[in-house]
Amino acid sequence: MQPPAADKTNPGAGIDYGLFLDCVHCGLCTASCPTYAEDGNENDSPRGRIYLMRAVTDGRLEMNHQVKRHLELCLDCRACESACPSGVQYGKLIEPFRVAMEEQSTDDRKSEDWFHRLILFGLFPYPERMRKSLWPARIAQRLGLDRLVLNSPLRRLIPSRLQRLMSLLPPLKKDPGPLPRVLPAIGKPRARVAMFTGCVADVMFRQTHWATARVLQENGCDVIVPDSQVCCGAIHYHAGASDPARELADQNLQAFDLDDVDAVLVNVAGCGSMLKDYGHHWPDARQAERERFAGKVRDVSEFLDELGLIPPQGELNITATYHDACHLAHAQQVRDQPRRLLKQIPGLKLKELPESEICCGAAGTYNLTEPDMADRLARRKWENIKKTGARVVVTANAGCLLQIARESRNQGEPLAIVHPMDLLDLSYRRQPLN
Incomplete structure (x- = not known):
């Protein structure tokens, strides 16, 4: 045809x-x-x-x-x-x-409803706005008001998608502060890299950004953190808003000096997938620039595995299981590298997760916009985690971290849900997992 x-x-x-x-x-x-x-x-x-x-x-x-x-x-x-x-x-x-x-679409554009305009597009891609908006949540968590509201008839006064958002919030930790623009290598320099920090991840998991930077330093990397970088654009693009996503992409082209670094490193699978796809999303006059940028992007586990990890020495005597984030395993084809890095941590026992490559239901903002299917997949993931007997779940995507942690709280069996870089950092620093 x-x-x-x-x-x-x-x-x-x-x-x-x-x-x-x-x-x-x-x-x-x-x-x-x-x-x-x-x-x-x-x-x-x-x-x-x-x-x-x-x-x-x-x-x-x-x-x-x-x-x-x-x-x-x-x-x-x-x-x-x-x-x-x-x-x-x-x-x-x-x-x-x-x-x-x-x-x-002429009459039911989902990108024009209040939740997309105010929350997904107006708040999530902007870290400073998000940080300010979370102050009431921090106070509510300290006083226990968040659980009280969600477990009382008062929740009926809150729009359903905001209820979902509240339930996904992890215990908000003390902000360790922004990363400096330059973090020098420890020991003999082996590489010079730029680090992409993103939006939601920089607010919810800034401690993991710090852990990632420290692991890179321990492996002889000078780490550059451009202060003019912005959201990768995935939130907009996957909701059908292509033009705002392209604007964010082009801002990132300006923020990163590709001639100055060996690679642009990402520790969030969804962001990494989007950045690696910059070259084919928009066939216009800047496509070649975006292709060059995409060619420099590496997941941090992928990069460290290629570089050759300097083995950490601190023991972590824990049993963990690794969940493959979809946009790492499928979109980027990065599967074995995180496992190889984790197996170099002394004392760590890694158990394979049944159906590890089946989505947990996070899928960017899917767990906010398609709650029924997201919940079914979260329960499926939880049942498979239980089969391993592990009390620590390791995954390399912010959305997966939030989704699996939420399900563990719902099941009344809180687990430690961590990024691979968090465990490597603890081992380098010879600190236990709390």
């Missing part, structure tokens, strides 16, 4: 039609798809969604609410890419299709 003629009202018109044809509908992707594993609906499987998108693109199917819901329910975890023997680039189909679907 020939690709359809260009049509600005067709959400698939701007997509390379050959990407649709790569899918031979064999179905080997279905077992890896979280939504299909949960509801068994073929329309909620990768091949089902590709069929829907292609049918809309061909003009054989109307772009109606039902079709839209099947596409919106996709977590964009890209587990299907890992499973596909034909090399289907599912992310290059679902992401631009949903962006166009949102832009062409």
Whole structure:
């Protein structure tokens, strides 16, 4: 079949039609798809969604609410890419299709509702705004008012998505302060790297940024932290707001001096995936610049594994399990590197997690916008964690850290949920995990 003629009202018109044809509908992707594993609906499987998108693109199917819901329910975890023997680039189909679907919508754009405008777009991408907005939450946590409100009839006065947001907040720790612009290598310099700090992660997990920087220093890295960097743009892009995401991307092009560093390092899987995809999201005059930037981006575990980790000496006598963040394992194909680093920590026993590569339900802001499916996947992840007997869960994405921690609180069995860099840092500093 020939690709359809260009049509600005067709959400698939701007997509390379050959990407649709790569899918031979064999179905080997279905077992890896979280939504299909949960509801068994073929329309909620990768091949089902590709069929829907292609049918809309061909003009054989109307772009109606039902079709839209099947596409919106996709977590964009890209587990299907890992499973596909034909090399289907599912992310290059679902992401631009949903962006166009949102832009062409006339009456129900989700990016224009109050929650997206005020919270997801107006608050999350701006760390200083977020920090200020969390002061009431800090006070509420100290006084126990947050649990009181969420467990009382008063919660009915709070919009459901704000309730979700409140329930996801971890115990807010003391802010260790911003990273300095330059952190010099310890010992013989081996590399010079820039560190991407992001938005939500810099507010919720700044202590992990500090841990990451210290681990890099211990491994002979000069660490540069550009102060003009901004959000990676994933929050906007995955909600269908392409232009604001591009503006943020281009600000990051200006913030990082690529000639001055060996790599741009990221410790959040979702951000890393977005940064590595800068080169193909927007085919315009700056595409080559974005491709060059994307080529410098590495996950911190990926980089340290390539560099060769200087083994830490402090013992951590704990049993942990590692959850593969979707946008690290599937989007970036980084799986073994974090495990190899963790296995070099003396005393640490690492147990494999059943269904480790199945999404926990976080998926960026999915757990705020699709709560039912997100909760089902969180419970599935929790049951698999229980099977390991581990009391420490390690994962390399801010969203996963928040999602799994929330489920552990809901189950009344709080676990330690940490980033790989947190454990490496403790081992280098010879400190226990509290």
